[in-house]
Amino acid sequence: MFWISTIPGGIRIQVKVQPRAARNEVAGVVGDCLRVRLTAPPVKGEANKLLQKYLSEVFCCSPGSIRIIRGSTGCLKLLEIKGIGEADALNLVGGRP
Numbered sequence: 893m894f895w896i897s898t899i900p901g902g903i904r905i906q907v908k909v910q911p912r913a914a915r916n917e918v919a920g921v922v923g924d925c926l927r928v929r930l931t932a933p934p935v936k937g938e939a940n941k942l943l944q945k946y947l948s949e950v951f952c953c954s955p956g957s958i959r960i961i962r963g964s965t966g967c968l969k970l971l972e973i974k975g976i977g978e979a980d981a982l983n984l985v986g987g988r989p
Contacts, residue, residue: 895926896981902957902974903981907947909967911939916946918985925968926985940964943971951976951984 895906906925913929920927932942940960948955953975963969973981 895921895924896978898978899972902972902976903978904961905971905973905981907943907969907971909934909939909943909969911967916942918950934967937964943969947971947973951981 897904908922908925908927910919910927910929911932911934913931915929916931917929918926919929928943928946930939930942930946932938944955944958944960947958951958951973953973957974957976959972959974961970961972
């Protein structure tokens with residue numbers, strides 16, 4: 893599976909999160925995951941909340957349209973983002989599948 897796929901009404905992306913980073917950033921595609929660095933620690937869901945907020949800014953959507961499907965307690969996550977197409981997402985992160 894590539895890091896991004898199209899679903900009805902949106903996309904699914906596979907993300908590898910690095911918590912406690914110096915700054916929030918999309919660090920590119922590594923293998924079959926979009927790598928995202930976050931400043932939040934991985935405790936009490938703080939990194940997950942920041943991931944949703946940060947990716948809502950990256951993909952120009954509301955945080956509520958981003959849902960963690962799998963991996964809420966690990967660094968590898970599968971996210972579902974409603975209201976955005978695969979081509980638009982690729983343009984916004986500057987990557988290719």
